Amino acid sequence: MSAMTQKRVVKPQERIPEIPEKIFLFRSCTGSMEYPGTENCVEYVLKKLGIEVIKDPDQSCCSGYILTCSGHIAEPSLAVTARNLALVEQRYGLDTYVFCNGCFGYNKELKHIIDHHPEYKKMCNDLIAQWGYHYEGKSTVYHVQELYYLLLDRIKENVVRPLTGLRVAAHYGCHYLAQQYGILDEGDLPTFHEEIYTALGATPVFYKERRMCCGYAVGRGFTHPENVVQPHLAKKFDSAKEEGVDIMTTTCPGCNVALDREQPKLAKRGFGPYDIPVVDLGQLIALAFGAPIESIGFNANSTSVDPILKKLGLGKGDK
């Protein structure tokens, strides 16, 4: 199934050879419900970068999350992936861009399985034919962060609110970095988020556990009890705190739930306390691009972003 001849790390220009004028943006359930500001900012940023965004209400959830908890068998997720990607290729002939590492990992992985197992491809196509879909696999799955990085120059040009003095730390997220082949940066020592922070005028901070998994804390309480997730997360936040991190960014609303919502609960258990706000990378870029603060949706966070806004002179009462 795997192809060891494939390159592990590719240059952004290799990954996305041509800068698209138009992309299909895949809606993330968590990114549009838990943190609606994420979806809003991703669109805002892409628009500022000169990319036209197409969305479609006929797109459904990628169905990956419950699958990874083994909550149901794999057939529906294969068929759902084929259906969503067939919809994009048939209606728009565009590539698919996601803004959630979960959607990225599942769509990419499931697409890989469909493309490499003719029997699964047939199963999917037989099933979705009843609604007029036919999956061929022409729509490639990308993450918007890859496009951000490719458009680093355009990002620099659009900064009107430089984040000077802000100490920003990255959480890349496993389902991007742990992709075996064809990702933008070395899974062990990625730096492309840090390069984006620098473009925004912020100070990138490297902390020891920055590669570490978010602990899957949405599944916390279900598949993953406290005793698995909490010490794990505490280890991550301890190392971030040590480096004096002001704010952390993710490129996955799922990681965002884990890292943001769990902090108050960690404090109750005697870890920390931590007060490191966690936002989407798109939200941070939108902030630097001068988006109206209300439209960024920081108020969805459990660990308040207000101290950061204050630090930047953007808090309530500042002007």
Place this chain on the structure above:
Amino acid sequence: MPRENMTQWDDKLYQKVDRYNLVPNLDECLQCGKCTGNCPVAALHPSYNPRQIVHDILLGEVDRVLQSEEIWRCLWCANCYRVCPVDIHYPLLMMQLRYLALENGYGLKYVTPINKYAYRSLECGLTFVPGQKGIDKIKGLREGIGVDPWPKVSKKAIHEYGEIFKQTGAYDWMKALDEVQAKGEEKPVTLTFLGGRLVDERYDTEEGS
């Protein structure tokens, strides 16, 4: 403490686990332990050991792997897969191993609660839709940032999503798990990989978990 105190073996265990043929190269495992060395769960809970789980699946140590509590600790972060020298897709192995455990009556308590979101997703095409109070909060937040109160998901998307779950048998599969649980037939899981390991008493004892 002797590690080999399990007695039930099944030569066909690997084939039974890899039902979707997603880890056809499992028997190429070098037992190098890079997976374990890079696993964040193993770092905190030494009784969770992906290398040993691969070993036991290949050997057919059915008892230990199916009733294991440890197999429910994997975060699916795929760090193991990232570093594996022979590209064994351990998370996909874990997904399928859990299916087998569930079908044998183990570990239902870990998935049936989260499946309430799976059932709800069949009605709205989105996963993790909360209860009414949560929905109102989301609507408030969305309106606050100036977008439609609810993500646009068409009736067509919802219908087709639900049908896919029904027509592939996934819906019945989930319901069957609920039934086993309702009848009180779920079997207990235990820490089966403790033998011979240093443990963290706070977390790796039966009481701690």
